Amino acid sequence: MEGISKKVYLELEAPTEEDSRSSQVRILDKLKELGIDAKMSVKVLRKLYPLCDEAMWKITVSLAWNGEKWVAVALEKGDRTDTHYGLAVDLGSTTVVTRLINCNTGKCIGEASCYNHQIAYGTDILTRIFHCKDNEKELEVMRKATVDSIVECLKELEKETGVSSQKCISMVVSGNTTMIHFLLGMDAFCVFYTPYAVRADQPGFLPAADLELPVSGYVYCFPSKSNYLGGDIISGMVATELYKGEDISVFFDIGTNGELVIGNQEFLLCGAGAAGPALEGGVVQTGMRAAEGAVDEVKIHDGDIQTHVIGETEAKGICGSGIIDLLAELLLEGWVDIRGRLIPEKSPLIQEKEGALAVEYAPGLFFFQKDIDEFIRTKAAAHTMVEIMLRESGISMEEIAEFYVAGAFGKHVSKESAIAIGMYPDMDRDRIINAGNSSLDGAGKLLLNRGYLEDIDEILEKMVYIQFGAVDDFLNMMVAAQALPHTDFQRYPSVMKEMERRQKR
């Protein structure tokens, strides 16, 4: 298995008058003997002397794949093949997460994350896009903010592991189409504006220096399939290897936007749509990010709402996973009806507040009827995406081998709750798989295995993009899904059973 970088230790013969090949050719010849066709960067040409002499011609060459050829991008004295590092970056619009990978062992030896510095120019992507739309200066500011976010993580990684990013050869970045536009310094208005033809979606390998990223070789950015289906999803494909299986699986990445892929080695259908910020605790009145003080777990027991609060402190609000738990519990306990309407008779915790019904989920914190309504619309959108994709592919839920849920959602949200509210299909829980940060995982895998480059070409070619907007009865289907778990309750037998169980108590 060969990655996109290499370190090779060479013991060369010192030049003599009989063999007076140049240092350059001496090294490249030896690499050729090892089956590596390489060229040298200017930086390395300048380092040849006195390094080779001082090292008695025992040197380690760092090689970076540039898409077509190996490029020698760094030289060290002696055998330094033990320190072969690379970087995987998940360039999220909220959070940037980086991993330092030991390319010899494939192990992650450090992970660091930070908020995306772009947030200073808008918490949501659209605000950021408008902030620098047709404004070269502000676009450069946005680019810088993006680079700085990654650099902040790299510094953190260095503090944590003692390994400077300068010692890393290659970097793989996965991010959505807007993030990659900003990283490369391209106006991203195109991502959200008709005809949705973006600037660039196949950046490939770019010299790190051109991007002002502090690794010695090249930066690979995952390509995107379309404006809404970015490199983070392609990276998720690499992470899950869904495109390799015989069985059909679903890949679901849900946040402000939802992206979905369904398929196997034969076919890949994909689609994306706005899911709404509700899922990240955005729109909800007391909603907040999953930070200290956020309610992230909810259980209703004996008429009492029990919560877990991040940081074990006093509750300040509620985050996505908490909301989903809360909604599920409200439904299962019968505190809301199938339309999500609060039934005040069911609990004294349901009160009128600011002229509307609300449930007090923690002391002094209320979840309002309109929050519920908003959330149901959001989850209906997500549900409908899955439903349409299945229908378009002529596949029934029973045929789905694995249902991957990527990202924070997959990690933090209770499967039971997500099923209860009809966000996930009612299926065997073991087949619902938390794909974790698959965007980051895919980046790490590519770093270690160049073979995925071919796979990526294949994935892009195979993927058929379904425009949800172009599906005739999308709206009808979505309306039908605006119930807990669904207007067609028969689709959720396990939820029915649990409701019955609870109501028997």
Add this chain to the structure above:
Amino acid sequence: MEGISKKVYLELEAPTEEDSRSSQVRILDKLKELGIDAKMSVKVLRKLYPLCDEAMWKITVSLAWNGEKWVAVALEKGDRTDTHYGLAVDLGSTTVVTRLINCNTGKCIGEASCYNHQIAYGTDILTRIFHCKDNEKELEVMRKATVDSIVECLKELEKETGVSSQKCISMVVSGNTTMIHFLLGMDAFCVFYTPYAVRADQPGFLPAADLELPVSGYVYCFPSKSNYLGGDIISGMVATELYKGEDISVFFDIGTNGELVIGNQEFLLCGAGAAGPALEGGVVQTGMRAAEGAVDEVKIHDGDIQTHVIGETEAKGICGSGIIDLLAELLLEGWVDIRGRLIPEKSPLIQEKEGALAVEYAPGLFFFQKDIDEFIRTKAAAHTMVEIMLRESGISMEEIAEFYVAGAFGKHVSKESAIAIGMYPDMDRDRIINAGNSSLDGAGKLLLNRGYLEDIDEILEKMVYIQFGAVDDFLNMMVAAQALPHTDFQRYPSVMKEMERRQKR
């Protein structure tokens, strides 16, 4: 014929929701249709918007060959294929000469030259090398001086033609091994020091930005065969196409150092050696460069020395071509004997001066016996190089189809005089060809024809380097050549004839 750069005009369909390919892919796909497999630089990715829209998707792409692939390095609105330029650079240790080439017509549309700024750190190469030997800071100064020399020429070219170098896609540089080392920022002591293994001799295509050279794409530096046989000679091969002929030819580049190639499509023998600064007017007491006030032509007529002075002013000294004329005339008139000893009886212009014999070649300017001796040693070295190469290849002078003399020497020195003193062989004058600035010519040809890259690989492989120092009887041969024209006068029948003719008068 395809050069190392291209400009392609594309009329693209504007994106629609049906065809929402990215600007990048839209362009690359279209290029692929035209048979061009390309990738895009970061610079171009950033220019896609708003350029493509503003140009209504009628754009011109500049493509640079990077050694493996075409790289889109610039974008323009509309059809700008009429302005396709490239630069050829002869990076001489004394003079840097640049040519702006119209790559559509192949015509040179401007030439500019300047003294190499390195001269500030030593008039001769060795002084410069020692100046920055093992001194990173001074090496950087030397690199800068090299780059600045080229940039000065480019500015001059812009003034002359109105074409900025930024509008040029590719640059081809030919220079000797030391010059290329300095251009790339590499210590060059290795060039003159055992075991004569240099740092790098195959730089290939390097990003112009990495070299701080102001063209939009790549810079190709001719490779060198060995420390003393630099890229300027390889470029001379491309210029003369000596390696393609059926007939055997000689390529002779003589200055402070002499480089020699002999061969045809079957074989190439090459060698190089110090010729001595005498040839450039260096060592000679009243010697000077070919500048205003230099005697550059000499004739003896009716006992009188007639001279031509550069700039038509009063003579201040004598340059290389003047010295060779003077020596030839002294011999032909019988004012010196075959050993080059001045015979005072022959002319009142031969006088004792500062305790030695000297000939007053211009009012108050003397050419001394020791100057003659020095010069004879120099020309003997040059002669011996040719002689050895012929002997090693088992070829007689009669078999030589063409005798190319490169550089200033070929341009300015009288063939008759050079033969008379035994520097050139006594051969058919029409077969002695002034190759001009073949280093620059070769660079220009490569710019226009990528096919030469293969030829260059072939040339390097085919070339057999003869170490003159390793030739047993080199010294004996050189001593035999230390006569005017040669101790074996039979080799110079036309010179004998001319002497007889003059002495009959």
